[in-house]
Amino acid sequence: MEHTKSKRNNDILIFSACLAGIILLNVLATNFFFRVDLTEDQRYTIAPVTKQMLGRLDNEVVVDVYLEGDFPAGFKRLQQSVHETLDEFRIYADGNLRYNFIDPTEITDEKQRNEFYTSLAQKGIIPTNLRATEDGKQVERLVFPGAVIKYNGKEAAVNLLKGNLAASPDERLNQSVEGVEYELATAIRKIAFQGNKIIGYITGQGELEQQQVTDLLGSLQEYYRVARGDLAQIPSLYGLDLIIVAKPTKPFTEADKYKIDQFIMKGGKAVFFVDPMYADMDSVGAGGMFALPYNLNLDDLLFRYGVRLNPNMVMDLNSGFIPLVTGYLGDKPQTEMINWRFYPLLNNFGDHPITRNLDAVYSKFASTIDTVKADGIQKTPLLYTSNYSRILDAPVPLTLEEARIEVNPEQYKAGQQPVGYLLEGKFTSLFRNRKAPAGVQNTQVQEIGKESKIAVFSDGDLVRNDINARTGQAYELGFDRFNNVTFANKELAMNTVHYLLDSEGLINVRNKKIELRPLDKVRVREEKTYWQLLNLAAPIILLGLFGVIRYYLRKRKYERF
Numbered sequence: 244m245e246h247t248k249s250k251r252n253n254d255i256l257i258f259s260a261c262l263a264g265i266i267l268l269n270v271l272a273t274n275f276f277f278r279v280d281l282t283e284d285q286r287y288t289i290a291p292v293t294k295q296m297l298g299r300l301d302n303e304v305v306v307d308v309y310l311e312g313d314f315p316a317g318f319k320r321l322q323q324s325v326h327e328t329l330d331e332f333r334i335y336a337d338g339n340l341r342y343n344f345i346d347p348t349e350i351t352d353e354k355q356r357n358e359f360y361t362s363l364a365q366k367g368i369i370p371t372n373l374r375a376t377e378d379g380k381q382v383e384r385l386v387f388p389g390a391v392i393k394y395n396g397k398e399a400a401v402n403l404l405k406g407n408l409a410a411s412p413d414e415r416l417n418q419s420v421e422g423v424e425y426e427l428a429t430a431i432r433k434i435a436f437q438g439n440k441i442i443g444y445i446t447g448q449g450e451l452e453q454q455q456v457t458d459l460l461g462s463l464q465e466y467y468r469v470a471r472g473d474l475a476q477i478p479s480l481y482g483l484d485l486i487i488v489a490k491p492t493k494p495f496t497e498a499d500k501y502k503i504d505q506f507i508m509k510g511g512k513a514v515f516f517v518d519p520m521y522a523d524m525d526s527v528g529a530g531g532m533f534a535l536p537y538n539l540n541l542d543d544l545l546f547r548y549g550v551r552l553n554p555n556m557v558m559d560l561n562s563g564f565i566p567l568v569t570g571y572l573g574d575k576p577q578t579e580m581i582n583w584r585f586y587p588l589l590n591n592f593g594d595h596p597i598t599r600n601l602d603a604v605y606s607k608f609a610s611t612i613d614t615v616k617a618d619g620i621q622k623t624p625l626l627y628t629s630n631y632s633r634i635l636d637a638p639v640p641l642t643l644e645e646a647r648i649e650v651n652p653e654q655y656k657a658g659q660q661p662v663g664y665l666l667e668g669k670f671t672s673l674f675r676n677r678k679a680p681a682g683v684q685n686t687q688v689q690e691i692g693k694e695s696k697i698a699v700f701s702d703g704d705l706v707r708n709d710i711n712a713r714t715g716q717a718y719e720l721g722f723d724r725f726n727n728v729t730f731a732n733k734e735l736a737m738n739t740v741h742y743l744l745d746s747e748g749l750i751n752v753r754n755k756k757i758e759l760r761p762l763d764k765v766r767v768r769e770e771k772t773y774w775q776l777l778n779l780a781a782p783i784i785l786l787g788l789f790g791v792i793r794y795y796l797r798k799r800k801y802e803r804f
Contacts, residue, residue: 289331290752293428296436297332300339304394304431309368309387310403311346317416318386324420325390325403328427347387363387367400388419392430399430407590407602418600425752432749438467440744443483447473448499448539449492451707456489457717458708459736467744474499478684480506485744489516490703494540497680504544504673505685508692512743514736517541518703519552522585522608522641524565531642534608545699547673549617549666552701554637557609557662559587560655561629566725567646580725581646584633588730591627591659596753597698597738598625602731605723607704611660619668626663626700626735631655663700665742670695696743706736 306329310322322344329342347363350356364370368389388404403426406418442463444456453460453471463469470483474495480486480502488503495503507513519536526532536554545552563586568576587606592598604626611634614622633655670692679686708720718724721732741750 289328289335289424290428290749290755292748293332293424293752294335296428296432296749297336297340300336300394300431300435302339302395304336304340304392304435306340306342306390306392306427308342308344308390308403309347309363310390311344312348312384312386314386317413318388321388321403321416321419321423324423325427328423332427348385360385360387363389363391366391366398367402369402371404390427390430392427392434394431394434397434399434401426401430405602406600421755422600422753424755425749428749428752433465440484441468441470441482442740443480443486444469444471445474445486445488446471447475447493448488448495449490451489451703454710454717455707458720458733459706462720462733462737463740466741474502477502480511481509483511485512485514485740487514487516487706487740489706490518491539491541492518492521492537494538495544496540496682498682500540500544501674501680501683505689507548507670507695507697508672508689510693510695512695513697514739514743515541515545515697515699516703516706517545517552517699517701518608519554519610519701520556520608520637520639522556522639524607527641527643531640531644534637534639534641536637544673546615547617548670548697548699549614549620549622550664550699551613551615552699553611553613555610556585556635556637556639557587557611557628557657557660558584558633558635558655559628560584560631560650560652561588561590562586563588563605563607563723564726565646567643583646584650585641585645587628587632587662589626589628589662591629593624593626593665595623595625595665596750597665597742598735599753601734601738604705604732604735605721605730606662606702609662609702612662612664612699612701614664617666617668618671620670621667623665623667624661624663625665625698625739627659627661630658632657632660634660662702663698665696665698665739667694667696669693670697696746698739698743705732 308325308329310318310325314322326344329340333340333342347356347359350359360370368387368391370385370387372385388402390401390403392399392401403423404415404419405422405426406415408415410418444450444460460469467484475498483506486503486506503513517539520534521537522534523532534556542552560582562582562584564580565583565586566578567581569579569581570577585608587609589604589606589609590602592601609628631652634657672688672690672692674680674688675690677688679688706720709718709722709724710716711718711724719729719733720736721730721734722728723730738750738753741748
């Protein structure tokens with residue numbers, strides 16, 4: 244009896260200790276918040292910079308996600324990723340974030356549904372046709388893979404289906420999953436926090452006119468303050484955080500170069516979109532021309548920083564199309580879209596957050612870039628042509644007949660050619676051991692710069708948006724009006740600016756990588772029956788075996804007693 248009473252007291256004591264431990268753990272968990280991500284690729288981990296931004300929200304952010312409905316497995320994965328990411332966002336936003344998943348197809352009234360579809364498209368959420376198999380039949384469904392984020396009366400649309408169109412559907416969906424945190428966090432940042440950094444768009448050397456960069460400058464103004472100024476008319480570039488030089492056509496004076504050089508020496512950032520060669524499509528169509536090198540007087544400056552823009556032109560078998568008259572039907576010309584190999588489609592990228600999971604970029608009359616020795620400068624290639632490229636040195640003959648000539652593959656073996664570089668480090672001034680040029684105010688030359696970053700691209704048209712000839716309105720940057728396709732030119736430019744101005748910020752969230760582990764489809768087909776039987780029968784057998792062993796052990800125990 245005493246033994247039984249002692250055992251009961253011990254059981255009560257153990258139960259009480261366990262209960263107290265559970266209560267203590269709950270109290271500690273309430274006061275000390277933590278989360279543990281046990282996945283190998285840390286897919287559920289939110290970047291510290293995102294957590295910091297969410298913690299600074301003053302008011303509630305509302306996210307309406309239009310990824311609701313019965314989707315195939317790939318889209319289900321994207322939907323689940325968005326759901327999980329927003330759950331994490333809500334925790335770190337301390338209650339200042341709410342989200343809703345909406346199915347636009349649930350609207351029964353056809354007129355209201357079409358009006359709703361139109362409103363989503365106007366906001367920038369582009370629908371896609373999703374093909375799936377239901378009950379053995381192929382069906383199509385209109386899907387809006389995007390979200391609208393609202394904060395203090397402002398809205399921002401987010402397209403969640405991103406990635407490279409050249410990738411397989413599974414790879415593209417995986418790239419979209421990798422980019423969910425970045426896309427949502429960047430949109431929240433855009434409408435919730437006013438940027439205080441200033442970007443200067445340089446004019447005075449025949450750069451692209453304002454209407455030709457309307458879309459780029461307008462997009463930048465959503466994040467930063469943007470100013471335009473004639474380099475010859477301003478005493479210095481101090482006060483700016485970054486400058487953009489877009490397709491200059493006139494030479495820079497020594498005073499102009501001095502202002503840019505000293506701006507970079509003091510830690511300023513710069514992006515150069517420069518054409519080394521003069522080529523004009525209007526002149527090509529009018530009978531042909533020879534593309535010759537520009538005299539921009541920039542070569543020595545960029546050479547000192549670590550790159551050389553070569554006086555040549557790249558042709559690429561992976562290229563864009565132009566309309567070309569191929570014949571006449573009666574008195575009416577017949578037009579076809581023909582490959583124009585001087586318009587390379589850039590779909591090979593360096594390993595960097597700027598270009599990660601980027602879609603193809605449309606270039607026009609691009610040249611190659613070489614790197615040269617520059618002490619202390621890290622050089623990262625960003626853009627390459629395809630493997631099937633050809634290099635033509637100046638002078639380059641340009642005629643529309645080139646588009647009609649049958650391709651000789653033997654001529655296109657130059658391999659991948661870099662057309663964009665990122666340079667980082669402490670730059671050496673072009674004016675080291677030299678006097679400041681005449682006409683500048685600050686004549687004290689800073690010969691070794693502070694830590695800075697610049698990006699150089701050998702195509703000025705990368706940031707030029709086309710103009711609608713009928714309405715005078717600017718097309719979206721990267722939109723090819725002949726083929727009705729939008730390329731990733733704007734995303735490239737925006738990513739470059741974001742990185743240069745905040746290399747430790749949200750742009751690094753683009754480095755998130757989730758490993759795609761597809762099943763072997765051949766083995767799945769061949770071993771389907773085996774694995775089905777294993778999954779159905781093995782649990783039942785194991786459960787029965789456990790029951791038999793347990794029965795035997797209990798019987799043995801109590802028979803001995």
